[in-house]
Amino acid sequence: MLKVQDYISETEIVLKKHKEYEIMKHPKWYFIELPKFRKKKPDVENRLEQWLLFIDDCNKEGIEMAENKNQTLKEARGVMNYLTGDAEVRRLAELRERWAYDRARDLKLADQKGIKKGEKRGKKEGIKEAQLEIAKKLLKMGKDMDEIMLITSLSVKEINNLKCFI
Numbered sequence: 772m773l774k775v776q777d778y779i780s781e782t783e784i785v786l787k788k789h790k791e792y793e794i795m796k797h798p799k800w801y802f803i804e805l806p807k808f809r810k811k812k813p814d815v816e817n818r819l820e821q822w823l824l825f826i827d828d829c830n831k832e833g834i835e836m837a838e839n840k841n842q843t844l845k846e847a848r849g850v851m852n853y854l855t856g857d858a859e860v861r862r863l864a865e866l867r868e869r870w871a872y873d874r875a876r877d878l879k880l881a882d883q884k885g886i887k888k889g890e891k892r893g894k895k896e897g898i899k900e901a902q903l904e905i906a907k908k909l910l911k912m913g914k915d916m917d918e919i920m921l922i923t924s925l926s927v928k929e930i931n932n933l934k935c936f937i
Contacts, residue, residue, distance in 0.1 A: 777807070815840055906933055 805827050813820045813833050821837035824830055825844055838845040853864060902923040909919045910933060919930055 813837075903929070903933060906930055910934060 803823065805823070808820075808823055808827065809829060813824055813830065815821060815824070815833060815836040818841065821841045821844055824833045824837045825847065828834065834848075838848060853861075902925055906919050906923045906925050906929070909922060910930070914922075916927060916930060919925065920927065923930075
């Protein structure tokens, strides 16, 4: 493409009429020509060349050596294989991800429902306990059964069972 020997070329943004003025000092554009890169022996110690081997995906031996030197590159290969794997592998991975998501959601909902049920049950038990305590006090005061039933909303049987504890 470019009439230069190197496989990588650097450029900067400059004004059209006044080429001596750079518009931006920091951003630079790099042109990487893979056909030129393929002709040279890549340096697997160089991180840029490790990634170029990965992007080019032609030199399997070079890619393997680069992955051994660069853990991030190895992880990128795993992600790429996941994303570009055959349809059945992708489908199974998606199903596995959906199952994990659904399971986490269901456990969270079950936990929330369990807490709500527990709170309701606890409130009912607390109310019942309070009713029984009030009924005991009313029995000690000598109030009749109808009055105690009216005040506490307890049944005759429940009030009679309390008489044993007084």
